[in-house]
Amino acid sequence: MSDDDLELLGDDRLVLGDLLNHVLDKGIVISGDVTIAVADIDLIRVGLGIYITAIQSELDHAAARTRTPPHANVPVLHHPSGL
Amino acid sequence: MLEPHAGQPVAVLVSALDATVYASDTMETRIADVDWVGPRAVAHDAVLSWASDAGGVVPFPMFTLFASPDSLRAMLRERERSLDALLDRVSPSQEWTVRLFRLDDRATAALGLTSPTLADLAQRARDAAPGQRYLLERKADELKGAELRRVSGETAREAFDALSPLGERAVRDALPATPTGARPAGVAVLDAAFLVRRDRTDAFRTAAADLAGAIEPRGFRVELSGPWPPYHFVRDDA
Incomplete structure (x- = not known):
């Protein structure tokens, strides 16, 4: 799959905010001259933070439209086989 | 896939990227x-x-980029021992995320159950003469916000403490800023991640469901997601 083939399908956006919180700001962080930080990493994180906030708001509204009432049988929102 | 050392059961998952796109x-x-x-x-x-499903993984954040395979190999040589230790630590487990949300309307309505102070005020107001009742009801209204926050903190701690023993490790994330206006998903009061052994997955999910059932009458909602790769548990302080 080429980099340009990546596409996000509509309903997947419901869990995208959760996913971004995991993949952007977590994981082992390495530093030093063997690593290239794309631009200033702090700037990137700030930019992504704004992005996450924006999309989370959108997701909240989408969830309000689609989510069933809360109940004790906790739904699992993410599966490893893909979104 | 890049195998830094022939014969070793560890490999690096990499993609070659267009340097102009990721400049x-x-x-x-x-x-x-x-x-x-x-x-x-x-x-x-x-x-x-x-x-993670295939065995175990040490996740790197997105946009961790290397100039060349040689620079990646150099990092791996430098960190070989700590990466091996991390893989040993996280591979038997997967990450689960639990978020707790307060539904303000329901949580406020449940304060009679969750707040002894407000329950006492309500009882005294019912027994009081009209003038005194008015004052007591006003006092109760003024206390509701603080009591909601107190109950939220207690419920979040209770949830974290209930689930932590089922995991190898547990960590609480900072809560996101609460947006103003309509909040259909509720106000986040807990954002926590748990490193749960694969053979304890069912027990963890059962405990999360039990927790949801226990706190729903108080006006709180549980959101469980997973299994994730161990994003939260591969840093030195995690």
Whole structure:
């Protein structure tokens, strides 16, 4: 799959905010001259933070439209086989 | 896939990228593009989830880029021992995320159950003469916000303490800023991640469901997601 083939399908956006919180700001962080930080990493994180906030708001509204009432049988929102 | 050492059961999952697309100056604009970042985040997670399901993985954040295979190998040589230790630590487990939300309308209505102070005021108001009743009801209204926050803190601690023993490790994240206006999903009061052994997955999910049932009458909602690769548990302080 080429980099340009990546596409996000509509309903997947419901869990995208959760996913971004995991993949952007977590994981082992390495530093030093063997690593290239794309631009200033702090700037990137700030930019992504704004992005996450924006999309989370959108997701909240989408969830309000689609989510069933809360109940004790906790739904699992993410599966490893893909979104 | 890149195998840094022949014969070793550890490999690195890498993609070759177009240096012009991921150059500093273009990235600064691309990272603000929802439609560009989103699918890449999904792909990043899909690869890590596959690796996590297949055995074990040490996740790196998105946009961890190396100039060349040699620079990647150099990092691996330098960190070989700590990466091995991390893999040993996290591979038997997967990550689960638990978020707790307060539904303000329901939580306020439940304060008679969750707040002894307000329950006492309500009882005294019922027994009081009209003038005194008015004052007591006003006092109760003034206390509701503080009591909601107190109950939220207690419920969050209770949830974290109930689930932590089922995991190898547990960590609480900082809560996101609460947006103003309509909050259909509720106010986040807990954002926690748990490193749960694969053979304890069912027990953890059962405990989360039990927790949801216990706190729903208080006006709180539980959101469980997983299994994730161990994103939260591969840092030195995690």
